[in-house]
Amino acid sequence: MKREKFGSRLGFILVSAGCAIGIGNVWKFPYMCGEFGGAAFILIYLIFLLILGIPVMICEFAVGRGSRLSVAASFEKLEPEGTRWHVMKWIGVIGCYLLMMFYTTVGGWMMYYCYRSIKGEFVGASSDTVAEGFTDMLGNVPVMTFWTVLICVVGFAVCYFGIQKGIERVSKVMMSALLLIMVVLVIHSIFLEGAEDGIRFYLVPDFARMKEIGIGNVIFGAMSQAFFTLSIGIGAMLIFGSYIGQERSLSGEAASITLLDTFVALMAGFIIIPSCFAFGIEPGAGPSLIFITIPNIFAQMPGGRIWGALFFLFLTFAAFTTIVAVFENIISFAIDLLGWSRKKSVLVNVVMLVILSMPCVLGFNVLAGFEPLGAGTNIMDLEDFIVSNNLLPLGSLGYVLFCIRKNGWGWENFLSEVNAGEGVHFPRGLKGYVSYVLPLIIIVIYLKGYYDMFAGRGTAVLVGWMAAAVLFMGFVLFCAAGAGKSKDKQNT
Numbered sequence: 001m002k003r004e005k006f007g008s009r010l011g012f013i014l015v016s017a018g019c020a021i022g023i024g025n026v027w028k029f030p031y032m033c034g035e036f037g038g039a040a041f042i043l044i045y046l047i048f049l050l051i052l053g054i055p056v057m058i059c060e061f062a063v064g065r066g067s068r069l070s071v072a073a074s075f076e077k078l079e080p081e082g083t084r085w086h087v088m089k090w091i092g093v094i095g096c097y098l099l100m101m102f103y104t105t106v107g108g109w110m111m112y113y114c115y116r117s118i119k120g121e122f123v124g125a126s127s128d129t130v131a132e133g134f135t136d137m138l139g140n141v142p143v144m145t146f147w148t149v150l151i152c153v154v155g156f157a158v159c160y161f162g163i164q165k166g167i168e169r170v171s172k173v174m175m176s177a178l179l180l181i182m183v184v185l186v187i188h189s190i191f192l193e194g195a196e197d198g199i200r201f202y203l204v205p206d207f208a209r210m211k212e213i214g215i216g217n218v219i220f221g222a223m224s225q226a227f228f229t230l231s232i233g234i235g236a237m238l239i240f241g242s243y244i245g246q247e248r249s250l251s252g253e254a255a256s257i258t259l260l261d262t263f264v265a266l267m268a269g270f271i272i273i274p275s276c277f278a279f280g281i282e283p284g285a286g287p288s289l290i291f292i293t294i295p296n297i298f299a300q301m302p303g304g305r306i307w308g309a310l311f312f313l314f315l316t317f318a319a320f321t322t323i324v325a326v327f328e329n330i331i332s333f334a335i336d337l338l339g340w341s342r343k344k345s346v347l348v349n350v351v352m353l354v355i356l357s358m359p360c361v362l363g364f365n366v367l368a369g370f371e372p373l374g375a376g377t378n379i380m381d382l383e384d385f386i387v388s389n390n391l392l393p394l395g396s397l398g399y400v401l402f403c404i405r406k407n408g409w410g411w412e413n414f415l416s417e418v419n420a421g422e423g424v425h426f427p428r429g430l431k432g433y434v435s436y437v438l439p440l441i442i443i444v445i446y447l448k449g450y451y452d453m454f455a456g457r458g459t460a461v462l463v464g465w466m467a468a469a470v471l472f473m474g475f476v477l478f479c480a481a482g483a484g485k486s487k488d489k490q491n492t
Contacts, residue, residue, distance in 0.1 A: 005452070011168035013253065014175045016240045018321030021178075023106055023270070024229045025265040026318045027290050030272040031200070034283030034459030036218045038273070039206040042266070044219055048226035049258055052441055054233045055434060057254040058418055058426060059399040063302035063409070065242025065250065066417045070332035072236025074242070077404070078409045085408060085481040088398045090418045091476075095234030095391035096329045100353055102360045102383040103326070104155075107319035112137065113291065114312035120305045122295045125490040130295045138364040148357050155323045156350040159331055162342060163243055167328055172319055182309050188276075188307060198277030200301050202269055203397040220448050227445055228388055230261060231322065233395030237328045245421075261428045264318070275301075285378055290315070325352075374457065389453070393446040394476050397439055401480045408480070411435075446473065 006012040033041055067074035071092030079085040107132070116122065122130060137143055158166045171309065190199060210218050231237060241250070276283040279297050283289075298308035334345040363370065363379030372382040402408040411431055419425040450469040454462045 005163065005245065006240075007164040007168055008053060009244075009380060010252075011164070011172060012244050013170055013238060013256055013260070015171045015321075015325060016237060016253075017257045017323030018171045018175050018238055018242070020230045020257060020261040021175075021318050022322035023103070023315075023319055024225070024231075024232070025261065026268040026315055027106075029229065029265040030269045030325065031283070031289040032221060033269050034273065034276070034289075036215050036221045037206060037209040038201040038224075039203050040210040041206055041218055041222050042202075042269075043205055044168070044222035045226050046262070047225045049230075049262060052223070052438070053226050054254050054258050055430075055438055056227075056396045056442075057230055057237055057249050057258065059396075059403045059414070060232055060235065060237040061250045061254060061413055062236035062403060063399060064235075065244060065246070066409070066413070068240065068242050070329060070336045072238050072333040073336040074235075074368075076333060080407060083407055084190075084479045085402055088234075088402075088476065088479045090189045091233075091391050091395040091398065092235030092238070092329075093333055095387055095395060096326050096333075097353075098383055098391070099234065099354060099387050100238075100323065100326055100330065101321070101356045102380045103323060104152050104353065104357045105144070105148050107316070107323050107378065108144070109137070109291065110312060110319045111317040112143070112147045113295070114287055114316050115315070116296075116308060117298070117305065117308035117312050118130035119461075122168045122299045122308055123305050125299045126433075127296050127299075130299065131292050134291045141362065141365055145362065146357070148361055151320065151323060152350060152353050155320065155327050156331075156346050156353075158324050158347045159327045160343065161443065163328075167324055171337075174317045174321055176363050178314055179414075180457045181314045181317075182264065182267045184313060184486045185307070185314065186267050189271045189274045192275060192278040194278040195274035196277075198274035198283070199270075201277065201283075204271045213408060220445070220452070223441075224449060227396070227442075228392055229265060230258065231325075233399070235391035235395070236326050236329055237351065240325070241330055248421045249423035249425055250418045250428045255424065261473070269394075270369045272430075273397070283450060287489065295304075365409070373384060387400045389446075389449045390472055393442055394472060397442045397446075398476045398479065400434065400438055400442070401476070404431070405480060407483055443473065 006015070063074050064070075064077065067077040069077055072089050075086040075089055116133075119132070125133075158170045160166060161169075189195060243255075272289065273283050275281075275297050276293070279300055281293050281297060295312065298304035298311070301307060325348070330349050331342060331345045334348065335342065336338040340348075359367065360380045360383060363479065367379060370379065371377045372379065373385060404411050404415040415426060415428060445471055447466070450465055451462070454465040
């Protein structure tokens with residue numbers, strides 16, 4: 001089957017950026033910024049995007065373009081004979097399915113709140129009414145199910161038409177609309193009365209405040225956010241590398257996508273942080289910031305019905321572009337592994353994803369008593385933990401090791417693929433950094449994430465989970481340890 005390609009470079013950049021731009025940018029980034037002290041957090045975040053996010057994204061794109069396959073089959077094509085790298089494909093396959101098992105639910109929330117804002121439900125509502133509305137939604141199985149199923153069906157319908165006629169066309173429209181809506185909301189937010197303190201908090205680093213919070217906490221928070229915001233590690237970016245030609249080098253493309261992703265995250269902060277200060281709302285309110293705190297702001301704001309509808313439309317577009325991009329990965333698994341047609345893969349997977357999304361939906365109501373990670377947790381927390389704290393960092397470590405090790409694809413093959421075409425070339429002198437420093441950073445992030453999550457639950461719990469983390473990391477090292485005959489550049 002002939003491999004599809006993007007119709008234009010702009011299409012590739014917007015679709016790939018759409019995959020990276022999602023809930024992490026417009027939901028997690030603003031409240032983390034508020035929680036970790038504002039501008040100082042942002043400065044460290046930008047540094048880690050440069051030294052961590054871009055190199056890992058380049059590795060994913062290179063494996064995708066070098067193999068012309070999805071993560072389900074790319075390692076088999078590029079690995080030396082007799083090695084075990086191909087076993088790592090399950091990190092990507094499982095990761096994409098698991099990510100969509102809870103991401104579709106949150107995407108459904110965004111669509112529902114956009115609908116509620118258009119109806120004017122938040123106009124003049126009290127803070128208690130807004131909070132109760134979110135709680136009522138979580139307990140309403142039919143409502144939760146309807147919006148989750150709707151976003152699954154619409155997402156797969158877009159993918160049904162393929163890369164150029166479906167995903168690229170829709171992503172161009174949605175990303176253009178997203179950027180336009182975002183600029184309008186930013187202008188409105190920064191000119192609100194009382195927004196000046198929020199702008200200062202957001203733009204002027206306060207290192208004394210950073211010291212109060214804990215320098216280590218801020219650094220690791222920024223590092224983790226930079227790592228997770230780009231959707232790297234489970235092959236979500238790899239698939240789009242497989243659809244592009246060799247006219248452009250991959251370093252410049254990865255930098256462009258990261259720049260666009262970062263721009264959206266920073267603008268989301270400009271929408272939310274000044275608004276919070278203008279209306280006396282705590283910007284570090286956590287995950288409730290979007291669904292409880294922000295509707296309260298719009299309830300107090302002149303023209304809140306219009307601004308609220310635009311805001312949640314912005315969030316819906318951000319979530320939907322990621323959902324469509326990961327759906328494309330899922331569809332490609334069956335095409336590459338089983339030889340299915342796109343139509344068959346779409347029809348089977350839309351049914352599978354609807355069924356697989358139901359545990360997350362029911363975890364807030366029927367299955368609310370199931371607390372897999374301790375008191376107050378739910379099924380979504382478990383699914384997010386498996387993806388965010390495990391599969392993303394472990395998958396990223398695997399890609400880096402595969403691209404630089406002699407028993408993997410190898411540095412020369414990697415460099416040849418990355419630097420093919422016009423544009424910025426990846427410096428050969430960074431081999432030492434990519435070989436040693438970058439894997440060490442990923443390992444530190446991974447183990448620190450486990451430590452932060454379980455340190456306050458007693459020594460036995462901490463030791464048990466840290467042992468599990470070491471075991472999971474051992475899986476990647478096991479895959480990387482197999483000996484084999486090196487391949488030459490024929491694969492590139």
